[in-house]
Amino acid sequence: MSTEDTLAQWTQEFNVVRERMLAAKPTAGFVTPAQAAGKSGLEVLQAMLAGELPYPHISDTMDFGLVSVAPGKAVFQGTPQLKHLNPMGGVHGGWYATLLDSALGCAVHTLMPPGRGYTTAELSVNIVRGATPKTGPLRALGEVLHCGRQLATAEARIVGPDGKLYAHATTTCLVLELPSA
Numbered sequence: 001m002s003t004e005d006t007l008a009q010w011t012q013e014f015n016v017v018r019e020r021m022l023a024a025k026p027t028a029g030f031v032t033p034a035q036a037a038g039k040s041g042l043e044v045l046q047a048m049l050a051g052e053l054p055y056p057h058i059s060d061t062m063d064f065g066l067v068s069v070a071p072g073k074a075v076f077q078g079t080p081q082l083k084h085l086n087p088m089g090g091v092h093g094g095w096y097a098t099l100l101d102s103a104l105g106c107a108v109h110t111l112m113p114p115g116r117g118y119t120t121a122e123l124s125v126n127i128v129r130g131a132t133p134k135t136g137p138l139r140a141l142g143e144v145l146h147c148g149r150q151l152a153t154a155e156a157r158i159v160g161p162d163g164k165l166y167a168h169a170t171t172t173c174l175v176l177e178l179p180s181a
Helices: 003-023 041-049 058-062 093-109
Strands: 064-070 073-078 116-127 138-147 151-159 165-177
Touching: 003 041, 003 064, 003 073, 041 064, 041 093, 058 064, 058 093, 064 093, 073 093, 093 116, 093 138, 093 151, 093 165
Parallel strands: none
Antiparallel strands: 064 073, 073 138, 116 165, 138 151, 151 165
């Protein structure tokens, strides 16, 4: 598939998900323990994508969002904006780190059974190519490497529609019991 075809597909996929999430009421917010009760992590994220549960405010702040999930995998898409630039005119490392942390964490979340959650314990980010608002949309592809009762590890990459690598990361997450509804 050409870069232009990939870009068109990415744009279409992102717009469909975004419109569905924005149609939900409330649009942005928090998933309460009662809303998550009895649902696996994958089911919670699927409900967000379907507009049945609110998406997190960070999506608006950082101009990115969840595009798809599968067991052990999560895909986010974001487009760097002027407000994400550092003083040198490049995308701030925090934007890359937040996008990667979201893909990593949600990939881990897809493997959580009802009543279990996670928190990031360690995040290692490597930025290998600079981005600007002219770069256009980028995708973070997160995948779990290991998920046990107490620890989970995952890796993620940020790529452009041309397949070029912009950043990559790994995480270690602590797996824990969630408070009951």
